Amino acid sequence: MAETSGFPAPGTGPSPATGTERGPATGTLRGLGVSPGRAAGRVCRMAGPPRLPDPIAVADPARELGLALRALETVAAELSARAKKAADSEAAAILDAQSFMAADPELRQTTEENVAAGMDAGHAVDAACAHHREALLAAGGHFAERAADLDDVRNRAVAAVLGLPVPGIPDPGHPFVLVAEDLSPADTVTLDPGTVLALVTERGGPTSHTAILARARGLPAVVACRGAMEIGDGTWVAADGTTGRVETGIGEETAAGVRREAAAERRRLAASSGPGRTSDGHPVELLLNIGSATDLGGGVEAEGVGLFRTEFLFLGRRDAPGFEEQVAAYEAVLRAFPGGKVVIRTLDAGTDKPLPFLGLPEEPNPALGVRGLRVGRVRPDVLDVQLDAIAEAARACGSRPWVMAPMVTTAAEAAAFAVRARERGVTRVGAMVEVPAAALCADRLLRDLDFLSIGTNDLSQYAFAADRQHGELADLLDPWQPGLLRLVGGCVRAGRAVGKPVGVCGEAAADPLLATVLAGLGVTSLSMSAPAVAAVREALARRSLARCEADARIALDADDPAVAREAVAREEPA
Numbered sequence: 001m002a003e004t005s006g007f008p009a010p011g012t013g014p015s016p017a018t019g020t021e022r023g024p025a026t027g028t029l030r031g032l033g034v035s036p037g038r039a040a041g042r043v044c045r046m047a048g049p050p051r052l053p054d055p056i057a058v059a060d061p062a063r064e065l066g067l068a069l070r071a072l073e074t075v076a077a078e079l080s081a082r083a084k085k086a087a088d089s090e091a092a093a094i095l096d097a098q099s100f101m102a103a104d105p106e107l108r109q110t111t112e113e114n115v116a117a118g119m120d121a122g123h124a125v126d127a128a129c130a131h132h133r134e135a136l137l138a139a140g141g142h143f144a145e146r147a148a149d150l151d152d153v154r155n156r157a158v159a160a161v162l163g164l165p166v167p168g169i170p171d172p173g174h175p176f177v178l179v180a181e182d183l184s185p186a187d188t189v190t191l192d193p194g195t196v197l198a199l200v201t202e203r204g205g206p207t208s209h210t211a212i213l214a215r216a217r218g219l220p221a222v223v224a225c226r227g228a229m230e231i232g233d234g235t236w237v238a239a240d241g242t243t244g245r246v247e248t249g250i251g252e253e254t255a256a257g258v259r260r261e262a263a264a265e266r267r268r269l270a271a272s273s274g275p276g277r278t279s280d281g282h283p284v285e286l287l288l289n290i291g292s293a294t295d296l297g298g299g300v301e302a303e304g305v306g307l308f309r310t311e312f313l314f315l316g317r318r319d320a321p322g323f324e325e326q327v328a329a330y331e332a333v334l335r336a337f338p339g340g341k342v343v344i345r346t347l348d349a350g351t352d353k354p355l356p357f358l359g360l361p362e363e364p365n366p367a368l369g370v371r372g373l374r375v376g377r378v379r380p381d382v383l384d385v386q387l388d389a390i391a392e393a394a395r396a397c398g399s400r401p402w403v404m405a406p407m408v409t410t411a412a413e414a415a416a417f418a419v420r421a422r423e424r425g426v427t428r429v430g431a432m433v434e435v436p437a438a439a440l441c442a443d444r445l446l447r448d449l450d451f452l453s454i455g456t457n458d459l460s461q462y463a464f465a466a467d468r469q470h471g472e473l474a475d476l477l478d479p480w481q482p483g484l485l486r487l488v489g490g491c492v493r494a495g496r497a498v499g500k501p502v503g504v505c506g507e508a509a510a511d512p513l514l515a516t517v518l519a520g521l522g523v524t525s526l527s528m529s530a531p532a533v534a535a536v537r538e539a540l541a542r543r544s545l546a547r548c549e550a551d552a553r554i555a556l557d558a559d560d561p562a563v564a565r566e567a568v569a570r571e572e573p574a
């Protein structure tokens with residue numbers, strides 16, 4: 001099958017297609033609020049992959065062939081039309097590439113052969129896609145990454161043959177609350193924030209793709225919401241991405257009221273500005289999480305960049321970006337904050353961010369394997385070129401970036417990274433705290449480092465032994481877990497003892513209420529995606545440092561995250 005241009009591989013697909021118009025007429029569902037804000041509208045569920053019925057004996061092969069080929073043509077045309085309407089070039093490239101797959105002459109030929117061998121249209125398309133999927137997987141690397149995109153083409157084509165709704169993001173022709181089992185990265189890049197009012201998913205956790213993308217786009221989102229797929233299409237609901245509550249069957253008037261209130265809240269937040277401060281002036285830097293300089297285009301006021309995820313420059317490529325290309329990418333970000341803080345994270349590859357050119361072997365437990373800084377054990381050259389490029393970009397714009405390594409686990413690793421980075425001209429060197437062992441030895445790490453930044457997404461995963469994409473374990477991954485907050489508290493104490501900054505750059509920092517708890521624990525900066533900044537700034541400004549500290553004690557002493565959240569919310573200033 002012909003190769004198509006690069007785009008991210010979708011993760012797990014949604015569940016099999018469900019019927020319509022069922023489930024609770026009115027009531028409240030509870031999930032985890034992962035992207036703050038309220039929205040109300042009619043539900044539109046994302047149809048899952050169609051189930052193929054048993055094969056039928058074919059009486060009219062010409063008819064079956066016509067059905068199968070028309071389905072593939074329809075899918076190619078649909079995807080191409082969506083590419084033309086796509087909000088950005090990344091989404092357009094993904095959709096165009098999938099359209100080419102559906103129109104691929106080899107796929108068509110295999111489908112024809114399958115019908116000639118006696119298959120019905122649905123099974124002919126399904127088997128043709130399965131055949132080419134195997135070929136892609138066998139080719140490995142970049143080709144293997146296309147397999148999930150072919151699955152999506154298969155689902156669409158089989159649905160077309162069977163006359164079922166198109167799987168993927170629906171397009172009901174009006175704004176809607178999108179309800180899904182879960183969303184893949186490919187689904188999420190095609191979301192149109194103009195029509196999707198909020199996301200509610202049955203699965204997914206606080207650090208899942210759905211959550212991260214929703215926050216990046218400022219869309220209210222509730223994940224791990226059991227029963228969500230039971231809500232009938234067209235039902236009016238109100239979703240609260242802060243509390244995780246989804247009210248069903250509310251009626252059009254109530255929905256209009258929720259929308260008015262949410263719009264007023266957005267206007268109020270849009271007017272907020274200035275550095276992060278508690279009501280009595282205690283500073284907590286508000287920083288941005290970005291993947292490239294283009295993420296800085298939204299005009300959000302922040303005090304700098306707290307997490308520049310440089311791996312986005314490396315993803316989906318056959319070769320590492322060269323020195324010059326890297327220098328240009330780092331310079332673009334440094335120039336956006338002349339004299340301001342910019343924290344650059346060195347390449348964080350492995351597990352959910354595979355980089356074929358690294359040539360890393362397959363591992364049975366990739367999350368526990370060679371990832372983050374550990375990649376430097378097998379490919380030290382890649383880290384060295386990156387450090388050189390960062391140092392060169394800093395020289396070129398006369399700035400002193402803060403440079404940190406991901407997945408640092410021991411004091412020895414921290415010391416070795418510090419030596420290596422300083423030798424290559426980096427002057428402020430730090431580490432992400434993402435592994436419990438690093439949190440427990442924060443004082444030792446800080447002997448050789450200038451700062452720490454806590455990655456609560458991975459720290460949750462490793463402290464609670466729960467895969468961060470695992471929706472069924474969302475309660476363990478809740479950043480309000482007192483066990484996680486205790487690890488944060490330990491890092492902060494270590495930083496205070498030697499007067500070095502300790503920030504949080506995981507998704508926990510984007511939850512306004514939890515941000516005040518983190519401030520009360522003593523973190524010096526909070527880094528988040530741009531749409532979260534205003535609400536966090538506002539939450540800090542409403543509380544004194546003493547109130548934040550009292551809230552931190554309440555949260556640390558709670559028995560579980562829900563109790564912690566509710567107890568702190570009860571103390572909300574009027």
Ligand code: PEP
Nearest residue numbers: 455456457458505506507
């Ligand atoms: C984290 O683990 O909290 C983090 C910020 O890194 P990432 O989400 O990129 O793994």
Ligand code: MG
Nearest residue numbers: 434455457458
């Ligand atoms: Mg991480």
